[in-house]
Amino acid sequence: LAKTTQPISMDSYEGQEVNITCSHNNIATNDYITWYQQFPSQGPRFIIQGYKTKVTNEVASLFIPADRKSSTLSLPRVSLSDTAVYYCLVESDRDDKIIFGKGTRLHILP
Amino acid sequence: DSGVTQTPKHLITATGQRVTLRCSPRSGDLSVYWYQQSLDQGLQFLIQYYNGEERAKGNILERFSAQQFPDLHSELNLSSLELGDSALYFCASSAQDRSSGNTIYFGEGSWLTVV
Numbered sequence: 001l002a003k004t005t006q007p008i009s010m011d012s013y014e015g016q017e018v019n020i021t022c023s024h025n026n027i028a029t030n031d032y033i034t035w036y037q038q039f040p041s042q043g044p045r046f047i048i049q050g051y052k053t054k055v056t057n058e059v060a061s062l063f064i065p066a067d068r069k070s071s072t073l074s075l076p077r078v079s080l081s082d083t084a085v086y087y088c089l090v091e092s093d094r095d096d097k098i099i100f101g102k103g104t105r106l107h108i109l110p
Numbered sequence: 111d112s113g114v115t116q117t118p119k120h121l122i123t124a125t126g127q128r129v130t131l132r133c134s135p136r137s138g139d140l141s142v143y144w145y146q147q148s149l150d151q152g153l154q155f156l157i158q159y160y161n162g163e164e165r166a167k168g169n170i171l172e173r174f175s176a177q178q179f180p181d182l183h184s185e186l187n188l189s190s191l192e193l194g195d196s197a198l199y200f201c202a203s204s205a206q207d208r209s210s211g212n213t214i215y216f217g218e219g220s221w222l223t224v225v
Contacts, residue, residue: 032212034213038153041198041219041221042218042219043112043114043200043202043216043217043218043219044153044200044216045112045216046213046214046215049213087153091212097155097158097166097168098143098155098158098202098212098214099155099168100145100152100153100155101152102152103152
């Protein structure tokens with residue numbers, strides 16, 4: 001399993017763009033990078049998944065450099081409702097387990 | 111709505127008792143995962159089943175067991191309950207068995223309180 005490292009917490013303000021970076025130095029060739037969002041007392045929710053370069057959906061963008069040893073989740077123009085824990089996962093076809101780290105607690109201020 | 115259904119939503123029981131948590135995966139999903147999340151703690155992976163067979167095991171206590179039935183629903187059995195077992199238990203499902211490129215969908219969880 002590729003270990004991931006992400007900041008424990010971040011604060012930002014409404015209307016700002018938020019970038020959360022995740023390090024995964026020992027990512028393997030066939031591994032995917034996936035981000036989930038979790039609100040208190042709710043199950044995590046899939047945000048975005050990527051393998052390389054850039055992926056964008058209606059919620060976020062995911063930037064992955066050529067070496068794939070890190071990735072950055074970008075949330076455009078955040079609102080108070082984006083306050084949540086964000087998990088970066090590296091998913092491998094060598095392992096059935098899907099392991100969540102401690103995630104990044106994002107707190108959006110008015 | 112993720113399509114993953116968990117019951118019961120809330121459960122209060124006494125120490126030493128046994129409970130069963132139930133999960134119905136999304137239609138068509140063959141994999142079921144169980145996670146435990148204690149207050150202000152991360153998600154602890156417990157166990158995964160794929161099409162009725164155990165595929166991966168995490169930090170699941172011997173007092174806990176799970177199974178996946180032919181109709182693909184799953185049950186997590188927790189016995190000899192202790193106060194420390196109080197947590198939110200999540201079930202998740204996915205279409206595939208391997209994790210790479212997979213998306214897993216979580217239910218809303220079952221709150222277990224042991225008193």
